[in-house]
Every structure is written in structure tokens, then in C-alpha cells.
Amino acid sequence: MNRTSRVDTPIFPRAARSAALSWHDGLWLAVIVAIGINLRPLLTSVSPLLATIRAATDLSFSGASLLTSLPVVAMGFGALGAGLLTRVVGEARGVALGLLAIAAACAARFAASSGAALLMTALLAGIGVAVIQALLPGVMKQRFHSRVPLAMGLFSASIMGGGGLGASVSPCVAKAFDSWRAGLAIWAIPAMLAGVCWLVLQRSMLADQRVASPAAAHARHTSHVAMWRKRRAWTLGLYFGLVNGGYTTLVAWLPAYYQQRGASVAHSGSLLAAMTVFQAASAMLLPLAAALFRDRRPWLVAGLSAQLTGVVGLLAWPDAAPLAWVAITGAGLGGTFSLTLVTSLDHADDHRVAGRLVAFVQGVGFIVAAISPIVAGRLRDLTGSFTAAWTMLAVCIAAMIALTFAFSPRSYARWLGAR
Known part of the structure; x- marks a missing residue:
């Protein structure tokens, strides 16, 4: 890495880098983690209880799969509408409404008695997650302007950690209360607690806002630019979608892949947990x-290279070191997920513009991610194995490595004026 790539530009001033985090910053980061933990249990809590849920609601396999895919689709379309929500209620209230939607959806699952009711809760919770994922990065850009990687890293790690908690805690709660509904509804509690903490901290956010400058006034104007007209916004959206497409595909089919190779349900599930x-x-x-x-870019390439190594290992030597392959793949997926969002935020110095870009990127990305496991499953049906599915992932990752080189820092200031 040459010396000129070091961060010493006004976007990341030296004084801001050397300043230590205050206790107030620590509280903000703690609340961000608390919010992130709530964004995946609505997906991962369903999988270990799926057989019981199907027996109780008469959902078909196709219908049951919607409990996972429907929220992901809602995340995409919900993120695309987050810009309107920001203009109507603001970022802070939007995040609070997202948490309220998640809490309400999870609580409603305690009384759900049909597959249709569960699907409605999945849709509502997915919209709540979409709003939070679209709006919170803009808030983090404003609050932690010089420490975006730290804030985004914690947020992303908490999202993925919450997914692991959903898969492990919900079965225990369901067993303790002898109710699968309790196992799903328990996640209303942390969502409500996170919402209360979030609202309490908003008073301090108002006090910390800076006086608007001419540059900020210009950013407010440009924040209304139609992102769908910007080639860079679409490129980042596709990039983010393919990253998450690898995640959704592996979550959907990794256990089935190893079960097809003779692994037990417990062993294949433990591999997925290790990946998380x-x-x-x-x-x-x-x-x-x-x-x-x-x-x-070098760090994005490093993450993508880890993904490619893991997927090739799953494809070529699946039984040689399965834990190593899922660990390498998971490390690549997690790092690239959060760093792609950081890169998107880097494209605009003002948090309003950056927030709108990230919302668009996630909107496009989650729609792409929802399609990926469906394509992989279809390839499995057509070929009788997962070889074609893993090959598809490997080809996509290789293409993403090539695309990464387009994200030069010099292009950050030009993308708003380009078509």
C-alpha cells in the first residue's frame, strides 16, 4: 500500500482520528448494537422451528420458504421507499418506527394461528428491518463522521450476531414454554427495549447537530437527486446484492448440501452456525x-478473495475440511458486507446524501439477494447437485473482484454529476 493511499484528507481529519471516543459515543454505539441484534432473528428463528410450524399451520414447503424470502424482498422494496419516509418523519423517527414494526410483528406471532398470519408478520417485520437498515447508516455518518468504519463494523457484526442468537435462543424458548409461538414472539422484547433506548438518545442528537454550511445547503439540494439515474448507485446496488446473494444462498442450501453428502442435520446446522x-x-x-x-478496494478484494477461496473449497474438496471452507467463506461474506456499506457512505460527505445512496444500494441489493437462492435451488433441481450453484457463486465473486477496481476514491466526488 503506497503512502498516498493513507487517510489524510479533510473527509477524515487528523484531529478527529486522534480524538478518543467519549462515554456518550459509547452509549450511542451500544444502542446501535442493540438495534442491529434485532434485524435478523425474524429470519433465523423460523428455520429450527420450521417442522413444528408447518405441522401447526399446514404451510407447504413453498409457503414456508416465504417466511424467509418474503422479509428479504420487503427489505429491498422497503429500502427504496426509505427516502420518502426520511422526508416525511426524519431519520430518527423512521428508525423508531422500524423498531416498532419489528416489535409488533414479533408480538403478533404469539397469537398467530395460520400460515397467512405468519406471512403477514414476516412482511411487516421485513419492512421494519428495511427502514432501519436504510436510515441508520446516514445517522451513523452524521454522528461518527470520522469513525464510520467502527460504527458500521459494530452494526454489521451485531446484525450477524443477532442472526445466530435467533437460531439458538428461539428453540430453547419454544421448549421452555412448550410453544413455537413463544419462540418466535420473544424477539418483540429486545426490539421494544432498543426502541426505548433509541428515543432517549435522540435529545442528545439534536444538541450535537452542527450549524448548516453552504456545502451542507448544497448537499440538501443534491440529496433529492434521483438515485435511479446514477450509474454508480446501480453499480453499488448490484455489488451489494451479489454479496448478500452469496449469504442468502448459503443460508438456504449449505445444510442441504452437506446432508446430501451424508452429514447429519446437527452437523450441517453446526457448519452454518460456524459460518455466522x-x-x-x-x-x-x-x-x-x-x-x-x-x-x-484492496480490503474489498481481500474479502471477496476469501469468499472465492471458500466457495471453491466447497465445490472441489467439500469433505476435506468443511469447517475451514465455511469459516473462510463466512469471514469473506461478513467483511465485504460491512465494507461495501462503508464504501457507499464514502461517496458523499454529507450524511443526507450518503443515507439516500445507502438506502438505494440496499433496496437494489436485497432484491437481488432474494433472487439468488431461488436460482441456486432451480439449478439444484435441474442438475441433481449443488455443483452448478456453487459454480454460479464463484463466477459472480470473480466478476465482483474485477468490478471492485471501479471504486476509486477519485470517483467519489464525480458520481453525483454523472449519469
């Missing part, structure tokens, strides 16, 4: 490693 652990760790560590460098 390495995801969470890398989502925190890779952005921190890249924090001192304005050019994120």
Missing part, C-alpha cells in the same frame, strides 16, 4: 483494518 460466527467477527475487523486508508 466468522461473519460477525469479520464484519467488525475488516472495516477497522481498512479505516486508516481512504482507498477501500
Whole structure:
């Protein structure tokens, strides 16, 4: 890495880098983690209880799969509408409404008695997650302007850690209360607690807002630019979608892949759990490693290369070291997820513009991610194995490595004026 790639530009001033985090910053980061933990249990809590849920609601396999895919689709379309919500109620209230939607959806599952009711809760919770994921990065850009990688790394790690908690805690709660509904509804409690903490901290946010400058006034004007007209916004959206497409595909089919090779349900599930652990760790560590460098491309390539290595290992030597392959893949997925969002935030110095870009990127990205496991499953049906699915992932990752080189820091200031 050459000396010119070091961060010493006005976007990341030297004084801000050397300043230590205050206790108030620590409280904000703690609340961000509390919010992130609530964004995946609505997906992962369903999987271990799926057989019981199907027996109780008469959902078909196709219908049951919607409990996972429907929230992901809602995340995409909900993120695309987050800009309107920001203009109507603001970022802070929008995040609070998102948490309220998650809490309400999870609580409603305690009384759900039909598959249709569960699907409605999945849709509502997915919209709540979409709003939070679209709006909170803009808030973090404003609050932690010089420490975006730290804030985003913690947020991403908490999202993935929450996914692991959903898969492990819900079965225990369901067993303790002898009710699968309790196992799903328990997640209303942390969502409500996170919402209360979030609202309490908003008073301090108002006090910390800076006086608007001419540059900020210009940013307010440009924040209304139609993102769908910007080639860079679409490129980042596709990039983010393919990252998450790898995640959704592996979550959907990794256990089935190893069960087809003779592994037990418990062993195949433990491999998925291990992938989640390495995801969470890398989502925190890779952005921190890249924090001192304005050019994120080498670190994105490192994360993608780890993904490619793991997928090729699953494809070529699946039984040689399965834990190693899922660990490497998970590390690549987690690090690239969070660093892609950091790179998107880097494209605009003002948090309003950056927030709108990240919302668009996630909107496009989650729609792409929802399609990926469906394509992989179809390939499995057509070929009788997962070889074609893993090959598809490997090809996509290789294409993403090539695309990464387009994200030069010099292009950050030009994308708003380009078509």
C-alpha cells in the first residue's frame, strides 16, 4: 500500500482520528448494537422451528420458504421507499418506527394461528428491518463522521450476531414454554427495549447537530437527486446484492448440501452456525483494518478473495475440511458486507446524501439477494447437485473482484454529476 493511499484528507481529519471516543459515543454505539441484534432473528428463528410450524399451520414447503424470502424482498422494496419516509418523519423517527414494526410483528406471532398470519408478520417485520437498515447508516455518518468504519463494523457484526442468537435462543424458548409461538414472539422484547433506548438518545442528537454550511445547503439540494439515474448507485446496488446473494444462498442450501453428502442435520446446522460466527467477527475487523486508508478496494478484494477461496473449497474438496471452507467463506461474506456499506457512505460527505445512496444500494441489493437462492435451488433441481450453484457463486465473486477496481476514491466526488 503506497503512502498516498493513507487517510489524510479533510473527509477524515487528523484531529478527529486522534480524538478518543467519549462515554456518550459509547452509549450511542451500544444502542446501535442493540438495534442491529434485532434485524435478523425474524429470519433465523423460523428455520429450527420450521417442522413444528408447518405441522401447526399446514404451510407447504413453498409457503414456508416465504417466511424467509418474503422479509428479504420487503427489505429491498422497503429500502427504496426509505427516502420518502426520511422526508416525511426524519431519520430518527423512521428508525423508531422500524423498531416498532419489528416489535409488533414479533408480538403478533404469539397469537398467530395460520400460515397467512405468519406471512403477514414476516412482511411487516421485513419492512421494519428495511427502514432501519436504510436510515441508520446516514445517522451513523452524521454522528461518527470520522469513525464510520467502527460504527458500521459494530452494526454489521451485531446484525450477524443477532442472526445466530435467533437460531439458538428461539428453540430453547419454544421448549421452555412448550410453544413455537413463544419462540418466535420473544424477539418483540429486545426490539421494544432498543426502541426505548433509541428515543432517549435522540435529545442528545439534536444538541450535537452542527450549524448548516453552504456545502451542507448544497448537499440538501443534491440529496433529492434521483438515485435511479446514477450509474454508480446501480453499480453499488448490484455489488451489494451479489454479496448478500452469496449469504442468502448459503443460508438456504449449505445444510442441504452437506446432508446430501451424508452429514447429519446437527452437523450441517453446526457448519452454518460456524459460518455466522466468522461473519460477525469479520464484519467488525475488516472495516477497522481498512479505516486508516481512504482507498477501500484492496480490503474489498481481500474479502471477496476469501469468499472465492471458500466457495471453491466447497465445490472441489467439500469433505476435506468443511469447517475451514465455511469459516473462510463466512469471514469473506461478513467483511465485504460491512465494507461495501462503508464504501457507499464514502461517496458523499454529507450524511443526507450518503443515507439516500445507502438506502438505494440496499433496496437494489436485497432484491437481488432474494433472487439468488431461488436460482441456486432451480439449478439444484435441474442438475441433481449443488455443483452448478456453487459454480454460479464463484463466477459472480470473480466478476465482483474485477468490478471492485471501479471504486476509486477519485470517483467519489464525480458520481453525483454523472449519469
